[in-house]
Amino acid sequence: MLVFSALAGSPASADPQAARPAAPGVVVSTTALGDNEAMICLLDTAQQRLAVYVADARRSRLRLLAVRDVSADMMLTDFNNDPPLPKDIRARVEKAPESARPAPGAEGRVPASGL
Numbered sequence: 001m002l003v004f005s006a007l008a009g010s011p012a013s014a015d016p017q018a019a020r021p022a023a024p025g026v027v028v029s030t031t032a033l034g035d036n037e038a039m040i041c042l043l044d045t046a047q048q049r050l051a052v053y054v055a056d057a058r059r060s061r062l063r064l065l066a067v068r069d070v071s072a073d074m075m076l077t078d079f080n081n082d083p084p085l086p087k088d089i090r091a092r093v094e095k096a097p098e099s100a101r102p103a104p105g106a107e108g109r110v111p112a113s114g115l
Helices: 002-007 086-095
Strands: 019-023 026-032 037-044 049-056 061-069
Antiparallel strands (some): 049 061
């Protein structure tokens, strides 16, 4: 099974943190939880559902931990965040003079002076 071979150190585990498309509309992310376990997250982008599993190579078991419809989650602009909140950053950027605004394509970068 691919999950258990990834735990054994096959090429499938070369970058365990990277999310990979598994099939059209499904993204898979695996994270090692020690030598014999891995967490597997499946995101069904069509149905907007997230499923989380733990694979135990020692016992050759796959355990479902949780399934969640994330469609409402994705409608939030922020939740459980430390300041500055996105709305505060947006307000600061909008107040800044044109010359201090990020160049097109640089929206994700923070200027050296910070916000």
